[in-house]
Amino acid sequence: MIQELLMTAAGAGAGAVAYVGAAARVVKQYERGVVFRFGRLRGEVRKPGFTMIVPGMDRLHKVNMQIVTMPVPAQEGITRDNVTVRVDAVVYFRVVDAAEALVRVEDYKFAVSQMAQTSLRSIIGKSDLDDLLSNREKLNQGLELMLDSPAIGWGVQIDRVEIKDVSLPETMKRSMARQAEADRERRARLINADAELQASKKLAEAAHQMADAPSALQLRLLQTVMAVAAEKNSTLVLPIPVELLRFLERAAPPPGQPERAGAGQEGQAARAAQEARAAAWASVPPTGAEAGVPPGDAYLTGRADASGAIEDLTGTSVEPAPREEPA
Template sequence: MVQIVPPGVYYAVPLVDTFRKVDLRVRTVEVPRQSVITRDGVSCSVDAVIYYSVVNAAAAICNVASYANSTFLLGQTTLRSVLGQVDLDTLLAKRDQIGEEMRKVLDKETESWGIRVSNVEIRDVVLPSDMIRFMASQAEAERERRAKIISADGEFQSSQKLAEAAAVMQREPMTLQLRYLQTLAQISAENNSTIVFPLPIDIFKALARNAESSPVSNAVH
């Protein structure tokens, strides 16, 4: 007859009664590093930590010889089984999701032992050195691709602005002359030197037309 009693002082009849103390606190099991082959054929080493507690002391004592050792061994096999169904990218990016899947599997298997698995964490993933070099080169190529896309996008936007400016200058020829004079003013301000430059003939034509049409010139004639 199995009887579960709360904490306290009890008397046991020698050679008749036996008692076992069961710790109901949360316990941890460190699953040592396991060699795993992912779904895409990559070999890696993974370790994990399992958090569990006893919720049914009678089942933990009567239904399994050693619930602690059984949970440890089950964690090893479950780790290899679950990780063999995912690819490497998923393993590296979704550790929490994989840990939750492992927790559900372990919790279901240990329910008859009076065990509740509260959490499973994938602690470390060790990759072969050649795979690390390959991933580094792949990441570098991806960064270069993004940099080229950003540079090409900037050149495209710049060409659009230049085309718009050229269209404005084509409609208004004087804007080109004003821009020319502005550039010369900037050059003279930056360098303290004498600059000799050709003056566009269009400016003289415009000045001549203004002089001919002014009232002063008409009075002289």
């Protein structure tokens, strides 16, 4: 009798252990459990931890509540300004209601993926190329609103949508590169012109300052010579001030006029030679070749100097006729 009781207790214990093993479930921290009894939703969603179900009648479905990162395949479309582009994006979403995600839609991940592709193509057709390239934040917000509206009814919440890349045709890339290059060149020219204007103003102020102090120009010349000599070149280039060239230009005689005698010893020697020549002309009488010429015409033709040569008024030497020796 006791033996039968022990066997019955052992069998009941084994059956209880088997029942507990079949009914026990563990729900992880990032999951939620949804129980269906005979196909109908049963009670509330099971929290993380240990839970029990009725074997054979209940079926437990675990739903992941983590944020899902889903890439959206590249979609090719034509923008509002008739440019063909390929755009791909990424969607971040998570399940906020496990029961709704299982009951409302067959496969919520596939549904979100298809809805994201459709919304991305719609955004491409409604936007300009400049918006796709420079105003992505606004497009991301619009795409997020388009996805979030139907996803709320599925128990899914869209956290964020980002446009990753916009692929352009090669011809469009070259056109945009030329446009950017032209714009940068324009800005560079404006900057250079502004720099030249400022430099000219400073140079004008420096010129007025040097005009008041001429020694400043000489100091600047010496600084330039020192800067050139510091390069250790075999050829030294010495700049000539513009004022020196203007001085030489003022000292030169005008075209068509004889040059003036130089100052100093050379000028004095030239003046002395001219005075001696004039005295010699006045002291020598007319030559024999001028015997039959009136006195007035003789001085216009020329006079003989001490050597017997005749010099006319223009300084050209003329050989006279030989003089007769006195008896």
